[in-house]
Amino acid sequence: MEFRHRGDRDERNELPMTSMIDVVFLLLVFFIMTFKISAQEGDFNVKMPKPGEGVASESTDLSLKLRLTADDTGQLSEIVLNDNLSFAKDWGAVRAKIVEMVGDEAGPSDEDGPEVEIDLDYNLHYIHVIEAITAVTGYRTGDDVVKLIDRIKFAPRR
Amino acid sequence: MKLGKKRPPAAEADLTPMIDMTFQLIAFFMVLINFSQSEQNDKVTLPTSELAKPVDTPIDFPIIVHLTSEDAVVIGGDKIALESIASRLLPEISLLKLENKTAGDATIIIRCHKDAPGGRVQDLINRCQESDLGFRNFALRVKEEI
Numbered sequence: 001m002e003f004r005h006r007g008d009r010d011e012r013n014e015l016p017m018t019s020m021i022d023v024v025f026l027l028l029v030f031f032i033m034t035f036k037i038s039a040q041e042g043d044f045n046v047k048m049p050k051p052g053e054g055v056a057s058e059s060t061d062l063s064l065k066l067r068l069t070a071d072d073t074g075q076l077s078e079i080v081l082n083d084n085l086s087f088a089k090d091w092g093a094v095r096a097k098i099v100e101m102v103g104d105e106a107g108p109s110d111e112d113g114p115e116v117e118i119d120l121d122y123n124l125h126y127i128h129v130i131e132a133i134t135a136v137t138g139y140r141t142g143d144d145v146v147k148l149i150d151r152i153k154f155a156p157r158r
Numbered sequence: 159m160k161l162g163k164k165r166p167p168a169a170e171a172d173l174t175p176m177i178d179m180t181f182q183l184i185a186f187f188m189v190l191i192n193f194s195q196s197e198q199n200d201k202v203t204l205p206t207s208e209l210a211k212p213v214d215t216p217i218d219f220p221i222i223v224h225l226t227s228e229d230a231v232v233i234g235g236d237k238i239a240l241e242s243i244a245s246r247l248l249p250e251i252s253l254l255k256l257e258n259k260t261a262g263d264a265t266i267i268i269r270c271h272k273d274a275p276g277g278r279v280q281d282l283i284n285r286c287q288e289s290d291l292g293f294r295n296f297a298l299r300v301k302e303e304i
Contacts, residue, residue: 017173017177021173021177021180024177024180024181024184025180027184028180028183028184028187031183031184031187031188031191032187034191035187035190035191039206039301039302039304040210040211040212040301040302041204041210041212041299041300041301041302042207042209042210042211042212042213042299042300042302043213043217043267043297043298043299043300044207044209044297044298044300045295045296045297046283046296046297046298047296048280048283048284048287048296050284050287068276074273074275120276120277120280121276121277122275122276122277122280123275123276123277124275124276124277125272125273125274125275125276126205126225126270126271126272126273126274126275126276126278126279127205127272127273128276129276129279129298130205130206130207130272130298130300131205131207133207133298134207134208134209137209138209139208139209140208140209145209145211154279154280154283156280157277157280157281157284158277
């Protein structure tokens with residue numbers, strides 16, 4: 001009579017997992033350390049006449065001129081539209097005027113739609129240039145974007 | 159009669175769910191990781207815009223130019239002066255020519271620091287438009303406003 005189990009019945013073929021888990025955790029730590037959460041980025045297309053040029057595009061049916069002046073520190077001091085409408089620093093008012101002038105139902109036309117020429121002081125901080133482009137390009141209503149003017153042009157530099 | 163002693167079963171944790179989860183996490187981070195250094199620069203803080211949205215169709219021949227707040231121009235990790243930007247862009251034009259394209263087919267994507275003078279962006283565009291380079295398409299990159 002034999003009570004003892006045979007040893008070879010209990011033997012299981014186990015793969016050594018330790019080294020794999022070590023490597024997997026190293027990989028995990030690497031990816032966690034290098035992971036960077038960043039906001040989405042987008043582009044605004046712009047044009048600029050070559051030095052010496054500086055005339056408005058012939059194909060546009062409405063050409064607006066936005067003059068941005070800066071103080072000594074590069075901050076925005078005044079916004080003037082078409083040389084006669086001053087908006088102080090109120091981008092909301094600029095956008096409302098653009099909506100009034102071009103409408104916001106048809107949307108922009110790539111070929112012959114309205115065009116904005118941005119004329120800025122040299123030392124004006126770039127963030128204000130983007131504020132200007134944002135104000136004339138469109139606005140958000142919830143998740144939707146209402147486009148106003150797509151054609152943005154820089155005036156020759158001052 | 160001698161009976162063999164029963165050994166208690168070895169206490170082994172079930173590692174399978176943990177390994178599954180770990181692989182899931184690795185897959186997640188691998189998909190999201192961005193190795194592209196040319197599109198990032200620590201010295202450039204982009205301005206934000208509520209209209210910033212990623213482009214629907216990728217730009218065919220993008221050339222990313224960083225403008226830092228210290229007036230430095232950085233292209234592909236190389237810090238150069240604006241005046242000598244041609245030396246860095248001419249090789250890019252050579253690469254375009256290999257694909258039967260010209261500088262006019264490429265797009266210069268400008269990533270400018272929010273406090274840099276706007277006139278520097280104009281200087282950069284002017285320089286890129288000069289006859290020896292001939293770039294025509296320019297885009298200003300901004301960050302989504304959260």
